[in-house]
Amino acid sequence: MQRRPVGGSGLEVSRVGLGTMTWGEDTSPAEAREQLRSFVDAGGTLVETADDYGGGAAQQVLGGLLRGTVRRDGVVLAGRGAAAGTADGERASRASLLRSLDRTLRRLGVEHLDLWQFPGWEPRVPLDETLSAVQVAVYSGRVRYAGLVAPAGWQLATVAGSAAAGPDPAVCRPVSAQVEYSLLAREPEAELLPAARHHGLGLLAWAPLGRGVLTGKYTDGTPADSRGASALLASYVEARRTEHSARIVQSVLTAADGLGTSPLSVALTWVRDRPGVASAVVGARDAAQLRASLAAEDLTLPAEIRTALDDVSDPV
Numbered sequence: 001m002q003r004r005p006v007g008g009s010g011l012e013v014s015r016v017g018l019g020t021m022t023w024g025e026d027t028s029p030a031e032a033r034e035q036l037r038s039f040v041d042a043g044g045t046l047v048e049t050a051d052d053y054g055g056g057a058a059q060q061v062l063g064g065l066l067r068g069t070v071r072r073d074g075v076v077l078a079g080r081g082a083a084a085g086t087a088d089g090e091r092a093s094r095a096s097l098l099r100s101l102d103r104t105l106r107r108l109g110v111e112h113l114d115l116w117q118f119p120g121w122e123p124r125v126p127l128d129e130t131l132s133a134v135q136v137a138v139y140s141g142r143v144r145y146a147g148l149v150a151p152a153g154w155q156l157a158t159v160a161g162s163a164a165a166g167p168d169p170a171v172c173r174p175v176s177a178q179v180e181y182s183l184l185a186r187e188p189e190a191e192l193l194p195a196a197r198h199h200g201l202g203l204l205a206w207a208p209l210g211r212g213v214l215t216g217k218y219t220d221g222t223p224a225d226s227r228g229a230s231a232l233l234a235s236y237v238e239a240r241r242t243e244h245s246a247r248i249v250q251s252v253l254t255a256a257d258g259l260g261t262s263p264l265s266v267a268l269t270w271v272r273d274r275p276g277v278a279s280a281v282v283g284a285r286d287a288a289q290l291r292a293s294l295a296a297e298d299l300t301l302p303a304e305i306r307t308a309l310d311d312v313s314d315p316v
Contacts, residue, residue, distance in 0.1 A: 001043035001297055006278045008200030009175035011115065011145050013076050015272055016293065017046030019206060019283035024057025026230055027285060032061050033069050034287035040070050042294045048178075048204070048281050049108070050080035051100045059107035067109055078204070079104045080149055080178075081118035092122035097133040101142060117147040117178050117204075121155040127162050131172045138171045147176030147204070153191025160199035176202050176278065182271055183248050183313040184210035184240050193276050202278030205271050209282065209293075213240040214267035216253050251312045255305045265296035270309055273301070 003012045018039045023032045036047070049059050066072050081097050091097075097118055104113065116137060118130065137143035148156060156177055163172040177196050181188050181203065188203070196203055209215055218241055249263070256263040272280040284290035301309075 007175045007202035013046035014044040017279040017281035019281045020049045020058045023061045024054040045076045048078045063108040076114045078115040079113045092119045092125040092130040094133040116143040153195040156195045178204040180207045181205035182210040206281045208271035208280040211240045216263040268296045269299045
C-alpha cells in the first residue's frame with residue numbers, strides 16, 4: 001500500500017487507515033485480530049483509536065493485539081484526545097487531555113502515540129492551555145505529532161496560527177485534521193480543506209464510505225447483519241440515508257458497474273485521492289469487509305467518472 005506524508009510533516013502513513021470504533025462491541029476480539037493482520041499484511045500502517053470507543057473496550061482489544069499479533073513499530077498509532085462524554089469546557093483542558101492520554105497509553109500498553117489528536121476549540125478553555133498539554137506530551141515522550149479533531153476551518157486556522165506564534169511552534173503545531181469526508185459529506189471542502197492546505201495540515205478522512213451507505217447495501221432495505229440494523233449504530237447510519245444520498249449512491253453503483261469493480265472501491269478511491277487527503281480511515285465489521293476496502297489499492301478513477309461523481313454529489 002502506498003504511503004503519504006501527513007501535511008508538511010515528516011510523519012508518513014498508509015493512504016488507507018484502519019479504524020477501530022466498533023472493536024470490543026460490534027467487532028469481536030477475534031475479528032479484530034484478523035482485521036489487523038490483514039491490514040498490516042497489505043502494507044497498512046495507520047491505526048486509529050479513541051479514548052471513548054466502546055468506553056475503552058476498543059483500546060483494550062487493540063492493546064492486546066499489539067502485544068501478540070503485530071509489532072508495535074510496524075504501525076502508526078493515531079489516538080484521539082479527551083473522551084467525547086467529558087463535560088463541556090473540560091475536553092480541551094490540560095488536566096483532561098493528559099488524563100485521557102495516560103488512559104490510552106495504559107490500555108494500549110505502549111509508551112507513546114505516533115499521532116495524538118485533540119479537540120481544537122473549547123470556548124471555556126484558553127487555547128494556550130490546550131497547546132501547553134501538547135507541549136508536555138511531546139516533551140515527555142508520550143506523543144510524536146499532534147493533530148486536530150473535527151475543527152471548523154476558522155478554528156484550524158486559529159490553532160495553527162497560535163501554535164506558530166508560540167514559544168515552540170515545531171512541537172505544538174498540528175500536522176493533521178481528522179474529519180468526516182465522503183461523497184455524502186463534502187462540507188470540509190468549503191473552508192476546512194483550504195485552511196488545512198494553507199497551514200500545511202493533512203486530512204484524515206473518516207467514514208469515507210458514507211457510514212456504509214455508499215456501498216449500496218441499503219438500496220433495497222436494511223440487511224439484518226449490517227450496521228444499520230445494529231442498536232449501537234442504526235441512528236449513525238440513518239443520518240446518511242436521504243433522497244439526495246440515494247441519487248449519489250446510484251451514480252456510484254453505475255460507475256462501479258462500468259469499471260467492473262465494487263461500489264465500495266469507487267467511493268473509497270474518490271476520497272482517498274482527493275487533494276489534501278493523507279489517509280482515508282475505514283472501519284469494518286469483519287475481515288472480509290476490510291479486505292474489500294484493501295482491494296481498492298490498485299484502482300484509479302478515470303477523469304470522466306470522477307467528474308460525474310463530483311457533479312452529482314456537489315453540496316451546492
